[in-house]
Amino acid sequence: MNSQIVLTKDELAATPSASNIVGNRGRTITLLVFLTLLNILNFADRFLIQGFAVDMIRDLHLSNLEFTLLTGFVFTTFYTVMGLFMGALADRVHRPRLIAFGIFSWSALTAATGFANNFMQLGLVRMFTGVGEAVLTPAALGILGDRFKQHQRAFAAGFYYLGAPIGIGAAFIIAGTLGTVVGWRNCFFILGAIGVVLTGFLFLLREPRNEQQIQHAASKRPVTAVFAEIRLALRASPALCLLILGGVLVIFAQGAFVLDQVWLVQEKHLGRQHAQQLAGIMFIAGGVLGSLLGGYLADLLQAHRAGGRLWFLALIYLLGVPVGYIYRLLDTTGMAFYICMFIGRMMITIGYGPLFACLQDLVPVQLSSTMTAFMILCMTLFGTSLGNLAVGVLADVFRTAGYDTPITLAVMVGMAPWLLAIPCFVMAARMMETSVAKSFAGDVAV
Template sequence: MPLAHPPHPVAPPARPGTRAWVALAILCFVYVLNFLDRQLLSILAKPIQDDLGVTDGQLGLIGGLYFALFYCVLSIPVGWLADRTNRVRVLAFACALWSAATIACGFSTNYPQLVLARMSVGVGEAGGVPPSYAIISDLFPPHQRGTALGLYNLGPPIGQAMGVAFGASIAAAYSWRDAFLALGAVGIVTAVIVFVFVREPKRGGLDVLPGATAPQSKPAPAPFWPTLRMFFARPVLLLVSLACGATQFITYALLNFATLFLMREKGMTLSEVAIYYALLVGLGIGGGIYFSGRLVDRLVPRSKLAYAYIPAIGLALAVPFFIGFIWAPSWQLALLFLIVPMALNYFYLSPAVTLVQQEVQPNQRVLSGALLLLVMNLIGLGLGPTFLGAVSDMFKANHPGNSLQLAFYTLVPFYLVAIALFLALARGLRREDDIGVSV
């Protein structure tokens, strides 16, 4: 059954003020901490393995499935709550919670304690990203949301780069535990800053319905089950979620084991990781996310198919360089190859987030963003690292010196799966344009 059209601007609204940009900077820093903490475990994998005696498979579970189960599932009720309450307060509380759990990671003395602490981190981080997506979408008008969300999505690469530099440096100089303790303390201070300085924007305040001359009045809270049914019944929203999940299967597996792979099988030291790998992650992923956000704002007004073709083309170009990274006999050559997929692997994020936020009603944005994260993180975050760690353990018996290298080769077919799903998304977008269906 055809659904109501989403809000679209009649004319470009006024430019966002200083307060909007300050809020965006604070939200981006929260995302930095979110991802810095999430990746700290993988960055410090080798010293944690040496201290607690965990296997590659156990690392994959704790960084993947165990974390994702809580992070993904709880994001749905958190999204529903944030759509009905103050999103800024939800975000501030979530930041404080995951930061306290991060401190608990530093006090873990065995694997079960570390698992419990990481699960608690997942509980807190479930309230981080979906409220932020919706806040930003109400701070910036539709014609600037791709750029704003692209800037916000610089949080992961900055967090990863800082995590590599910060975590490896602290671990090399002191202990891996001290890195968790320091990061958790910074997060608690940041939660207070969010609560004090970020104001809750009006829902849909910058959106104008077709034929209207002014933004719509405050929308009623979106009902949970109708929003859920709308999201999964609409092929375009489901396809973009699955395509992102297939892409994240690769990216999370790579990020969770790249440092261990470079150190154990390519010969890098923690000090070298803190400099060279940190720079590669920050510049590569950051450049890919920001550039793809700009492409969205430039190309989508001409054709909505750009939402699908931007990530599909990026992934296709990344494949040969990813294979080169796995094959390279030295860490220096491996990093040169890795620069390209580190950028192109992330061409999916800004288009996907912008598509979902643009295509649903303002009062459905938090829950819809949470549903997007649910699907793509259950597949990518939950299964990617778990799969790669298990495959590495399987190869270890006969190939103890290069088990991770062989495991990384098994990720290549998932590139083809992701590309095929984004091409299916393009067909879905074209079909909706032909029949005039929208949300």
């Protein structure tokens, strides 16, 4: 099968041309930086609860399972399901305005987190926070896909995903510094207020598509057609299916890191504030390098061979994942522990750019946001949520069984699917190479 869906003539006419989608370089870079800033806020809001893991588990009397439910299924169920429809909506409406709605919603609910007094109250707030956050990435990556040339997409997506390490790192640093001064509740109030203020700037952003293209998409493709479009895309491209499966396996393994703050304090015996600040610095330093390096090197390899971004993912995980296992067994008194921790943070973010750039290569432009949302749904619901839940359950089981390091054992089991992602990327890369070779052979024959 071909790796790309065949478009009808009407759909081709509604697809933006290269001259329309690649605008002024300065405005394009400004747009990338601003959307990345919003993504930083997105991840900071989302992971602040993990930065305050020790405090919130203590103050709200939460078990490990309850805490992992809050960071996993309670949040991601609404985040992913609503994200699918928000992604379909982003393909059909003015995307900057849609993003503005999402940011205002999640920021107001982030502030409301500061009022929670128990598991049920916090669960309800987290649930609806996910609805607002579901808007940003499908719409933002769709806009960036329109504004950047194909050979720059992994870098653009990787730069956008700087929001992950910087936002996560900022959440831990806020918890370890500002949190000790004003308390965890006030930190949620402050971040929520910042998001509400940033909402106004969204109305200054330009939509790369013109009104005619938006109206065409809205009239010819109702949102209710989203499931049929996704099914068509998956049937048309086995490589796309393998890409999504590989992404799910990678994110499942990363979901096992949800108890890292508790692990550093309880099993590695670091002070709470030191653990928060260390995690923040490592997320920013290692994560930023991983995002930039991943996007740049994947684009570089893609320029030399078909499926290059997928080969990059397979190679980098083959080399990097074993370091994650070594890291769990090292003593914190040696430099090797911090080196492995840094590499581990790189591994968390290094695949974002290549993954989402490959996705955009495998689907038509008018399905970009829809399929981005579907991939996020799969990676979050079956990756992050199940990974969080698995490590929470295993940690409690191992603790009950009397093991001295229950979280270490739980995380090492939870990371195993990371290795299974490697053959998925290899097979998808080979499919892309075969598809390109057949296409080339057909052109020569003609």
